[in-house]
Amino acid sequence: MKVFLMYRDRDFELKKELPWNQEALFQDLELGTLLKTMAQDDEFLYQVSKEAVFTSLNDRESILYRQEILKDCMANPDVVRQLYTLSVQAQEAPKGHYWGTFVHFPNAILDSSVEVMSVLMDILKSIRAVGDTHSGAFVSGGFQRFWEMIREELSDDYFETVRQHLKDLKFNGGVLISAELTEGNKGTDYVLRKSAQTKQRWLERLFGTNAPAFSFYITDRDESGMRALSEIRDEGINLAANALSQSTEHVLSFFEMLRTELAFYIGCINLSEQLQHIGEPLAYPDPTDTGERYHCFQNLYDVCLALTKKESIIGNNLNCNDKSLILITGANQGGKSTFLRSIGLAQLMMQCGMFVPAESFQAGICTGLYTHYRREEDSTLESGKLDEELGRMSEIVDHLSPNALILFNESFAATNEREGSEIARQIVRALLERQMKLFFVTHLYEFAHDLFVHKTSQMIFLRAERQDDGQRTFQLAEGEPLKTSFGEDLYEKIFCESKQGG
Structure with a gap:
């Protein structure tokens, strides 16, 4: 998903190289006063506002594109601030989880990714709800495209599919893995399998014929056995853990860009409110x-x-x-x-x-x-x-x-x-x-x-x-x-x- 609220065809890049004479412009035009008013003591708003002000648009179409989006923001400040708050909450989601830290432990990566993704899905639902309620009040091409993307990408079917996947990845019924044996009975080609979801009635379980299977049990005090089983489990879920971790990164990057691009408009709203209070x-x-x-x-x-x-x-x-x-x-x-x-x-x-x-x-x-x-x-x-x-x-x-x-x-x-x-x-x-x-x-x-x-x-x-x-x-x-x-x-x-x- 893309935001496209600062440029028509690309993301707004923070920490981009600023003009060589930025210090002279900052001093001579007293830009500190302008930026502090836009930021209202928020360091992130200050940083984004500064980089936006110093990164000039050099064609009329790009200026008018952003200007029309700003008009939408000025007409709907509460909605824009609500979107910004949701994007901040999304970026706070990984805090308190082990996600992305224990890169050598697939089980930890998977569990924390499931938890973080569940939170992000709730926030995405909130954003879609905002769009369902307020999108009609936005007339700029940039925001119309944004709301259309939200409607198309975040459908009910999408949320149901993600919910089911996250439920499956908790492996409440255990992990089903297939593998091959090599020399020395070492496992290879581990593949995570989807467990059968249908439950048999008790008569079917009692009189039904099952495929032959072998099983073994590990005693509670068998630490080596537990460690070996854990390693086998990690081998099986490794690909799933990495895939979900990357998906979580992707969703977080959307929220990061949404927060960054909305920050500029929040700064403009803050500035306009101060000037309106003065009567300018x-x-x-x-x-x-x-x-x-x-x-x-x-x-x-x-x-x-x-x-x-x-x-x-x-x-x-x-x-x-x-x-x-x-x-x-x-x-x-x-x-x-x-x-x-x-x-x-x-x-x-x-x-x-x-x-x-x-x-x-x-x-x-x-x-x-x-x-x-x-x-x-x-x-x-x-x-x-x-x-x-x-x-x-x-x-x-x-x-x-x-x-x-x-x-x-x-x-x-x-x-x-x-x-x-x-x-x-x-x-x-x-x-x-x-x-x-x-x-x-x-x-x-x-x-x-x-x-x-x-x-x-x-x-x-x-x-x-x-x-x-x-x-x-x-x-x-x-x-x-x-x-x-x-x-x-x-x-x-x-x-x-x-x-x-x-």
């Missing part, structure tokens, strides 16, 4: 094909900031379709970095099949997401900050492919204005020639002004708004780069207010 909107994004320059959204906000502050966050509206460079300047603490983080988070969430933190969102699928953020001073650095920035940029370039999305935040500002502007200008032009898409937050006026003077149709310039009294709106609007970032506003706020307070 959610939208199912419209992904466009790789290479199409789309970025259009309403009320896009930083989901991690909202989760941290536990209150609604001011979002942004923007239509930057057909643009490859979005350059962002403006007042200090005006919301530029927050906006940049919201872009990266929304892209990751869209490309793993999730909803996004916005009222509406449309964006092109990127071949990779990269961040180049200014780092705090590190005393362990063996070279200067500019060398460190250029080294990270070189590493990013080594991994780039056309139509990647790169987020720059105050990059190349570790040197003087002229040198930093020239470095940034050359890197941006080279990346645009290689068909990359860039969001670039900067305070380098020479760099921003030069691009604005020579701007092309593929560029758009945004500026963090500042009111006349110095108040920040924390929203971005199209605007020409200015020479000042209004740092004096911060000076007056910090020092003048402290003097008044003093």
